[in-house]
Amino acid sequence: MEMHRAKVVQKLTLVDIDTRKQNLEAAGYNQFLLKNDAIFLDMLTDSGMNVMSDKQLAAAMTGDDAYAGSRTFFELADKIKEIFGFDFFLPVHQGRACEHLLARVFVKPGDVIAMNYHFTTTRAHIMLCGGSVIELNLPDSLDNSSANPFKGNFDLDKLKALIAEVGPQRMPFVRIEAGTNLIGGQPLSLENIVAVAKICRQHGILTVLDASLLQDNLYFIKVREAACKDMSIREITRALADEIDVIYFSARKLGFAKGGGICLRSAELYDQFKELVTLHEGFLTYGGISITELASMTQGLEETMDFDMISQGPQFIAYMVDELDKRGIPVVKPAGGLGCHLDARAFLSHVPQAEYQAGALSAAIYLASGVRPMERGTVSEARNEDGSEHFADVELVRLAMPRRLFTRSQIDYAVDRIHWLFENRGLIGGLRFVKEPKVLRFFSGELAPTSDWSDRLVAKYKADFGDSL
Numbered sequence: 001m002e003m004h005r006a007k008v009v010q011k012l013t014l015v016d017i018d019t020r021k022q023n024l025e026a027a028g029y030n031q032f033l034l035k036n037d038a039i040f041l042d043m044l045t046d047s048g049m050n051v052m053s054d055k056q057l058a059a060a061m062t063g064d065d066a067y068a069g070s071r072t073f074f075e076l077a078d079k080i081k082e083i084f085g086f087d088f089f090l091p092v093h094q095g096r097a098c099e100h101l102l103a104r105v106f107v108k109p110g111d112v113i114a115m116n117y118h119f120t121t122t123r124a125h126i127m128l129c130g131g132s133v134i135e136l137n138l139p140d141s142l143d144n145s146s147a148n149p150f151k152g153n154f155d156l157d158k159l160k161a162l163i164a165e166v167g168p169q170r171m172p173f174v175r176i177e178a179g180t181n182l183i184g185g186q187p188l189s190l191e192n193i194v195a196v197a198k199i200c201r202q203h204g205i206l207t208v209l210d211a212s213l214l215q216d217n218l219y220f221i222k223v224r225e226a227a228c229k230d231m232s233i234r235e236i237t238r239a240l241a242d243e244i245d246v247i248y249f250s251a252r253k254l255g256f257a258k259g260g261g262i263c264l265r266s267a268e269l270y271d272q273f274k275e276l277v278t279l280h281e282g283f284l285t286y287g288g289i290s291i292t293e294l295a296s297m298t299q300g301l302e303e304t305m306d307f308d309m310i311s312q313g314p315q316f317i318a319y320m321v322d323e324l325d326k327r328g329i330p331v332v333k334p335a336g337g338l339g340c341h342l343d344a345r346a347f348l349s350h351v352p353q354a355e356y357q358a359g360a361l362s363a364a365i366y367l368a369s370g371v372r373p374m375e376r377g378t379v380s381e382a383r384n385e386d387g388s389e390h391f392a393d394v395e396l397v398r399l400a401m402p403r404r405l406f407t408r409s410q411i412d413y414a415v416d417r418i419h420w421l422f423e424n425r426g427l428i429g430g431l432r433f434v435k436e437p438k439v440l441r442f443f444s445g446e447l448a449p450t451s452d453w454s455d456r457l458v459a460k461y462k463a464d465f466g467d468s469l
Ligand code: F0G
Pocket: 044, 045, 046, 047, 094, 095, 096, 097, 119, 121, 177, 181, 210, 212, 213, 250, 251, 252, 259, 260
């Protein structure tokens, strides 16, 4: 049951399927290029979409607006110290700004950055600095038939083998991603984090935690890790943070606000980062974030320590996953954080991966429902250097669940339309690029259907639903 109530609402509109088809064509079959007016339920991302609490909005009004020396900044830095135990905090405009600065400070050409799994912007920044990324995920991390509750865990043997092979001098840090985004928001256990940190310490390698999706991960540690069931969220957070050298996060996710930040323990490192923050982000007491958002972030981080406040997201996701699973629809299991993830490769097994199964299914979901999902498959990958396609390990369609935003009946609607699509999946075909940017092509690339499948899908929809939208 949701332990909150709505205080402010926004009217939504649901346009008819012909309009949805026109919108999709105008957007080059790319969900990022749709205008929000065209969307009924926006499940593209949780980033910056989480609903703020009354206390966060109230805090925003009390923000101390100053270019330098704002009281609001020091309150946030104190909250970071209280929760994570880190002495130094640098605000930056969002998560990828942290990644930019971390890569600039730590990564040299030829370096190897190990992580449980990559994230798009993280990898791009590391590669721009001449480094490469090695994923050390578990053998069953992408296997939907495995019930492993912590599929985000590192494979510790792979980590030891990599250090032996590459040598610690070429591994400036190991990146630990909480709530592993691209494998379906799957968490790591506290036990695994402790073990990774121990191995890194033995070799003098820093540990960097990407805490953007930490809040869902904290929930899963509490409910799935037997040794932690009697610990408070605050205790789990501290136990985890105590193992780590550097924490960074997107506050568009962690803290229900906007912005981001880097938490450091050493004054020496702080001095190195300081210069880059003032150069690329803004002065040290705002870092490119508005003061109102800094104030909301402080309150949002405090609320993240409240089990009631962080339960709603994972519980709604589990509900949606169960409802789809009951209908035989292939979903990532067990349910993770961030959103519900459909396995597009299984859903559209008749479409070749070269025709972007996850992209095609995302487009079909928008057509059939006005719900906007996000493609997380081959479209989100970059081509190989020789221009050939780099096929993603998994073709996922993410239905993100911004925290505290949707109602159960809205989830039921989405489930109902996805079920209809599943029964008519044979009608869905593939996509091809018509405009393909070189960097992060998924954001602005344009695609088109490989046949007239979208016309046939619309015709079947009208035959089944009549005048209904
Ligand atoms: N790290 C993780 C794990 C993320 O999920 C994101 C963003 C970032 C870093 C970058 O943060 O967007 O504030 O610059 N994920 C968003 C998403 C974009 O939709 O999953 P950012």
